[in-house]
Amino acid sequence: MVKNYFSTRWGIIGVGCFIGIFAAFLQKLGNPGNMGICVACFERDIAGAIGIHRAAVVQYMRPEIIGFVLGSLMAAYIFKEFRPRTGSAPIARFVLGIFAMIGALIFLGCPWRAMLRLAGGDGNAIFGLLGLIFGIWIGTLFLKSGYNLGRAKTTHTSAGWLMPLIMLGFLALMLVFPQIEGQGKNGILFYSTKGPGVMHAPLIVSLIIGLAIGFAAQQSRFCTMGAFRDLILFKQMHLFFGIIALVASAFIVNLILGQFHPGFTNQPVSHSLSLWNFSGMALAGLAFALAGGCPGRQLFLAGEGDGDAAVFVLGMIVGAAFSHNFGLASSPKGIGPHGIAALITGIIVCLFIGFTMRKKI
């Protein structure tokens, strides 16, 4: 049996460094500030690109997300790890995906971006990360008391291919209806003409880096939620080394590229309301823990045939649409008009799922 180098300690550290370095470079090449990669933000931009929300400043078909899924698919096939499976309470995962996104957009970022924000000097990220850890800690209490979403079953190979095919479809749409400078729409795709949505690295660069990260992360099982969860639950440091590597390498590259600006105010695409930064990420962290993976990990799982993770991803994209259609998402000006109501609803729903889904296995 060939040893999986990526799953060793140096493997996970290497992958963390890889993500940190290339995220910082993607920012240099045009992606928004402290947002070289943000799975939540980029899925939100995709929701905008296909017009299921009409927040004009966050609409772009992000090739990084497409790359993550397809890169993972390639790795899964090359290393014979593609296993089409589904049936572990998909509806619960869909709902968790919705509220994970709502929580993340109150903070303004997924765990990856929380770390990239920290590595870029944004002190507000500390509250987001503390919230994330708090949410995951609540999740581990549920896990300890028997919470689980039940067993998945092997399914048709083609079912495992659906999420990669959706991503290929998105890529095809992007090639058929490319961005025209200064125009908000081409064919059916929306493109921001201002705001974070207009800031992006060249398509081909984004796609290739996305593919490489997807490939490496599938093999290493890189997961930011898992990093904290395993540390709290098992005192297991393995995945944690990966996220330390991510923050450290992004920090160093940011220093070199002049992208490190320490402070709490005027940080890119962020607000400084500490309570809501904390609570938003606490909701997201709980939802990730109950669903078994951070947004990035869910994309990589979807690429290796996990239909339940794919449903979570779709939940997140729909959640992004809700966030912007109903005024739940924050902006640099502060939290959305209905953000708090959505946050409370989300916490109640997650607790309901956590308390009631503990079937004997």
Add this chain to the structure above:
Amino acid sequence: MSIIINAEGLSCPQPVLMTLDKIKEIQKGEIMIKVDTNTSKENVSRAAQSQGWKTTDIQEQITGYQITIKKE
């Protein structure tokens, strides 16, 4: 005769939780764990190792893997 844990279809951390519970319960002996992904296989082996158990055998099957861990 070793104890069998069927963690097929369960995603992490479930297989690890089940394995660690059993390790705590029996302290030493042999446990056979059935999982269906490489990730679970690696995680279970890593968790067992952290408790001083040894992975003595991994059998690849159509539906996944059968891992045997042991502590004398």
